[in-house]
Amino acid sequence: MNIQEYHLKRATLLQEAPQYRTLCTTCIQPQFGCYCAQVNTFDSKINFVVLIHPIEAKRRIATGRMSHLTLNDSHLIQGQDYTQDRYVNNLINDSEYHSVILYPGHQSKNVSPLNREEKAALFPTDKKLRIFVIDGTWATARKMVRLSENLKQIPRICFTPAKPSNFRVRKQPGAECYSTIEAIHHTIELLGDSQGFNTSTREHDHLLNVFDYMVERQLEFIRESNANPKASTYRREAQKKSA
Incomplete structure (x- = not known):
């Protein structure tokens, strides 16, 4: 093979090589x-700590990261x-904060039926509220809590979902199962006023706005992919991974 043939073959290989998409670093x-x-940040007056499983971190719609950015x-x-x-x-042991974990179960205090005074009475008035949120599938979330001895020592809270999840691009175990960003939004809806956040401003709806935008975008990608079966399988693979 002479030098001209080498360069020709190299150019052909480069042309045929898979083209990887550039990712946004944020x-x-x-x-x-x-x-x-689409992200509009706001201060909820509650310190949220999102503990994200490595598998969840790689998903196309990782709503824990979306929550953190908002x-x-x-x-x-x-x-x-x-x-x-x-x-x-260090976050758990920070004396300026009272830490709880948002996690369903019989050991959790359901804050949905409580009035404002009862909600405020749940937490020390001289400390800021810090809420740990597990971000993963139900199976990985259970494993994370089971493995993490420090998380077992934190008081647990939960809520009763007000309506079905809008996460239409990922199969949920039940209509009452929320994505992480929906769960955080509803927690602010329930506890925000008792922590100094004015829920009537609807600033916390910024969470749902970016979430709904991404859900609609993903549904649009899926529709386009299904309408053009000869197109790249990238989006169909993304759909499978999100299921």
Whole structure:
């Protein structure tokens, strides 16, 4: 093979090589799916700590990351067993905050039926409220809580969903099962006023606005992909991974 043939073959191989999409470094989405322009940040007066499972972190619609980008004064920490996680332990042991974990179950205090005074009485008045939220599938979330001994020591709260989830691009175990961003939004709806956040401003709806935008975008991609079966399978693969 002479030098001319080599360059020709190399050019052909480069042309045939798969073209990888550039990802936004903030929302970790392909440029065509970047939702950063839709994010409107706000201060909920509640410090949210999103503990995201590594598998969840790789999903096209990772609503825990979406929540973190929208919420001022929030944390996003990837992991599975947080028992020895120094950063998480420092957050739990921070004396300026009262920590609870949003997690369903018989050990959790349901805040939905409580009035404002009862909600305020749940938490110390001299400390800020910090809520840990598990971001993963129901199976991975259970495993994260089971493995993380430090999370077992935190009081648990839960709520009764007011309406079905709008997460139409991912199969949920039940209509009452919320995505992470929907769960955070509803928690603010229930507890915000008792923590100094004025829910009547509807600022917390910024969470649902960016979420609904991404759901509609993903549905649009799916419709386009199904209408053009000869197109790249990238979007169909994304659909399968989101299911």
